[in-house]
Amino acid sequence: MEILSALIVLTLIKATPIIYAALGGVISERSGVINIGLEGMMAAGAFTAAIVSYATNAPLLGVLAGIVAGGLAGLVLAIAATRFKVDQIVAGTGINLICAGGAAYGLVLVFNQPGASKQVNALGPNYWVLVVLAFALAIALQWLLSRTPWGLRVRACGENPRSVAAAGLDPLALRTFAVTLSGALAGLGGAFLSIGELNLYSDGMTAGRGFIALAAVIFGRWNPLGATAASVVFGLFEALQYVLQGKISWLPADAMQALPYIAALIALAGVTGRVRAPASDGVPY
Amino acid sequence: MYRRALAAFLACVVSACALSGCARHRGPARGQLTLGMVTDVGGLGDQSFNDSAYRGLVTARENLGAYVQVLQSRSAADYQPNLNALTNLHYGMIYAIGFLMGLDLDSVAKDHPSQRYAIIDAVVDDPNVTSITFREQDGSFLAGALAAMVSTSHHIGFLGGADIPLIEKFEAGYSAGAREIDPSIRVDVKYAGSFDDVAAGKELANLMFNDGADIIFTAAGKVGLGAIEAAKARDGDFIIGVDSNQDGLAPGKVLTSMVKKVDVAVFDVAKSLRGGHPISGHVVFGLKDGAIGLTDFAYTKQYVGSERRARLDTIERAIVSGKIVPPDSRAALAGFKPVSL
Numbered sequence: 120m121e122i123l124s125a126l127i128v129l130t131l132i133k134a135t136p137i138i139y140a141a142l143g144g145v146i147s148e149r150s151g152v153i154n155i156g157l158e159g160m161m162a163a164g165a166f167t168a169a170i171v172s173y174a175t176n177a178p179l180l181g182v183l184a185g186i187v188a189g190g191l192a193g194l195v196l197a198i199a200a201t202r203f204k205v206d207q208i209v210a211g212t213g214i215n216l217i218c219a220g221g222a223a224y225g226l227v228l229v230f231n232q233p234g235a236s237k238q239v240n241a242l243g244p245n246y247w248v249l250v251v252l253a254f255a256l257a258i259a260l261q262w263l264l265s266r267t268p269w270g271l272r273v274r275a276c277g278e279n280p281r282s283v284a285a286a287g288l289d290p291l292a293l294r295t296f297a298v299t300l301s302g303a304l305a306g307l308g309g310a311f312l313s314i315g316e317l318n319l320y321s322d323g324m325t326a327g328r329g330f331i332a333l334a335a336v337i338f339g340r341w342n343p344l345g346a347t348a349a350s351v352v353f354g355l356f357e358a359l360q361y362v363l364q365g366k367i368s369w370l371p372a373d374a375m376q377a378l379p380y381i382a383a384l385i386a387l388a389g390v391t392g393r394v395r396a397p398a399s400d401g402v403p404y
Numbered sequence: 405m406y407r408r409a410l411a412a413f414l415a416c417v418v419s420a421c422a423l424s425g426c427a428r429h430r431g432p433a434r435g436q437l438t439l440g441m442v443t444d445v446g447g448l449g450d451q452s453f454n455d456s457a458y459r460g461l462v463t464a465r466e467n468l469g470a471y472v473q474v475l476q477s478r479s480a481a482d483y484q485p486n487l488n489a490l491t492n493l494h495y496g497m498i499y500a501i502g503f504l505m506g507l508d509l510d511s512v513a514k515d516h517p518s519q520r521y522a523i524i525d526a527v528v529d530d531p532n533v534t535s536i537t538f539r540e541q542d543g544s545f546l547a548g549a550l551a552a553m554v555s556t557s558h559h560i561g562f563l564g565g566a567d568i569p570l571i572e573k574f575e576a577g578y579s580a581g582a583r584e585i586d587p588s589i590r591v592d593v594k595y596a597g598s599f600d601d602v603a604a605g606k607e608l609a610n611l612m613f614n615d616g617a618d619i620i621f622t623a624a625g626k627v628g629l630g631a632i633e634a635a636k637a638r639d640g641d642f643i644i645g646v647d648s649n650q651d652g653l654a655p656g657k658v659l660t661s662m663v664k665k666v667d668v669a670v671f672d673v674a675k676s677l678r679g680g681h682p683i684s685g686h687v688v689f690g691l692k693d694g695a696i697g698l699t700d701f702a703y704t705k706q707y708v709g710s711e712r713r714a715r716l717d718t719i720e721r722a723i724v725s726g727k728i729v730p731p732d733s734r735a736a737l738a739g740f741k742p743v744s745l
Contacts, residue, residue, distance in 0.1 A: 129607055132607065133607070233447065234447045235449040317606060317633055319629065319633075321600060322600065323445075323601075324601065326598060326600070358607075361608055365593050
């Protein structure tokens with residue numbers, strides 16, 4: 120019983136940053152822009168949140184700054200993808216490199232020590248608010264996308280941007296907003312990592328969660344609630360490997376650690392079945 | 405047109421200078437001892453292994469007037485390019501920090517037989533490579549013995565980075581040391597599968613603490629920072645730090661640190677280079693060189709009284725004299741029997 124409750128708590132904690140990033144991925148891809156830069160946007164959010172919390176001693180400001188930083192990184196991708204029609208995969212990869220490198224450099228500038236920040240004020244037990252918020256946002260986003268005119272327009276951008284233009288709207292503006300929002304969500308996920316769960320920023324702390332989130336987007340069939348469920352599944356497998364390690368003696372730790380990735384592979388290869396991405400996903404307009 | 409082109413050219417030159425910091429940047433002087441270092445993926449700032457090696461270089465800069473350059477590796481794919489980059493600069497000595505770089509260094513060293521290299525924690529059998537290893541199992545044995553003395557739940561934990569032979573030395577030594585004091589003690593072992601996923605360190609440590617372990621020895625680079633974070637929120641539970649002195653990161657919560665003075669080894673090799681008789685081949689640093697050992701309990705004296713310290717000293721002497729041989733693998737641990745002192 121104790122193991123079960125530990126498992127549930129751990130699953131929620133591990134799922135939360137992935138949910139934020141995955142929601143960001145959903146909104147971006149539904150608008151027609153593949154956001155492979157989620158990992159970097161998370162790093163930007165995590166780093167900025169830690170810095171601002173360090174400077175102001177106000178973790179809440181840190182979280183807001185993390186959202187803004189992720190949003191700015193999203194805006195860069197958005198402008199590259201819409202105004203300049205850059206290949207979205209290349210631009211997203213660039214975002215990942217710039218954010219990781221920029222944070223590494225920023226650590227030296229601000230803390231005069233490479234690798235990891237000093238310990239900063241963190242949310243402490245209040246981080247549960249962010250866990251709950253992740254699920255609330257998932258429901259809100261599902262509603263926004265499927266039940267509001269704005270959601271319809273965003274989805275139309277991802278399917279057939281010409282139809283949006285024909286309706287007298289600007290698909291590029293819609294995409295720009297969606298991708299910026301996507302970055303802001305990923306930034307919030309990053310802030311959760313650095314000053315929610317922990318109290319420092321450390322290079323590489325996002326540890327591939329932005330990419331797992333991309334898998335969750337597909338596993339969840341480009342729906343906010345689906346992607347959230349997928350994130351919870353990945354969180355569960357990560358939690359499972361933590362809990363089970365050392366309890367099953369014949370299974371080596373390495374095999375346990377592969378669990379979340381095996382789950383992602385199986386999800387992508389089989390369980391999801393036939394999936395259909397938005398028709399204009401990744402196609403510049 | 406001409407003026408615009410000139411202006412553009414000047415702007416490029418100025419910004420290139422600004423970016424590369426050419427106003428202040430100086431290369432090594434002629435005849436200056438040059439030392440290069442390639443970190444492993446843990447990188448600088450791990451408050452642990454790579455930082456310790458870097459301190460050795462800083463000491464060399466201060467005491468030997470050496471010119472020092474560090475290249476950080478973001479992934480294993482960076483090892484060879486980084487090693488090659490320093491090789492092309494013909495540094496006096498190039499340090500490869502970490503077990504993980506063994507194979508890469510071997511191939512680079514074979515291609516450049518006249519360049520001197522040193523590797524920490526691995527044995528690379530090339531004539532131009534100095535291999536430096538440590539008897540981590542000896543210091544870990546002391547850490548395990550201390551943990552068993554201080555634990556009130558007869559249940560302790562070990563948190564490793566990746567399950568590789570190097571980390572196994574810490575695990576085996578620690579478990580054996582604990583059994584030396586308390587043969588029936590329970591030692592939980594978990595691996596994070598990473599040296600930089602700090603969050604994983606926190607969650608894994610919390611799991612072990614919740615299971616009843618009250619002391620966890622970490623050998624996991626930055627992952628250990630997360631474990632220390634977990635201990636801060638708890639009462640009566642401790643972390644034993646590793647590689648560098650981590651006692652001050654959470655005063656009173658880090659029982660001690662099993663320091664591995666990579667800096668001492670790095671500096672010794674640099675000094676021998678200056679002296680004209682470079683240390684070569686495979687050298688092993690251990691308790692008796694002062695390169696391995698526990699810190700001085702600056703914040704945790706109330707848990708480690710003089711009696712326990714005396715007991716630790718006895719064990720340390722027994723290890724140095726060979727009366728106790730701490731196991732360096734799980735296989736050797738299975739055959740370990742507590743020695744009566």
